[in-house]
């Protein structure tokens with residue numbers, strides 16, 4: 001089931017977010033996410049969260065801030081399902097989605113390319129020695 005996150009989901013999201021960043025809870029400060037008209041979508045079975053998607057709404061585009069799927073649930077189409085749900089529920093034609101991804105994160109790059117994102121910029125050595133790719137999709 002896909003639904004929007006609530007305050008009592010924050011611990012579970014922070015735990016899953018550690019696969020992205022071992023200081024995830026301080027970096028993302030999810031209390032503000034939920035208060036500030038941003039978006040956090042979850043996929044879960046029963047009480048356990050399988051994946052989350054964090055989206056920040058800018059004035060003229062949407063930014064994927066974080067996306068993570070539990071290790072044992074990957075390659076089952078969950079990230080595709082979550083992103084497709086986001087577009088179809090919240091976005092309209094010509095809306096723009098941007099994201100930033102490490103150039104060595106092949107799983108994520110393949111995922112985004114298969115969803116129609118293209119690389120529009122490269123930030124050299126953005127993560128210490130690793131470049132960041134900026135990817136974009138127009139709905």
Ligand SMILES: CC(C)(COP(=O)(O)OP(=O)(O)OC[C@H]1O[C@@H](n2cnc3c(N)ncnc32)[C@H](O)[C@@H]1OP(=O)(O)O)[C@@H](O)C(=O)NCCC(=O)NCCS
Nearest residue numbers: 067068069074075076077078079080101107108110111114
């Ligand atoms: C990147 C990440 C979010 C992808 O999530 P996922 O749920 O595994 O992604 P999906 O299953 O929707 O799609 C991944 C691939 O699996 C394929 N796939 C989907 N269902 C499948 C199935 N039943 N069997 C095999 N492969 C399948 C998809 O076609 C896709 O392949 P493609 O990218 O070549 O098109 C996940 O690996 C992750 O959480 N990584 C760690 C955190 C991270 O790096 N996040 C992104 C930061 S920008």
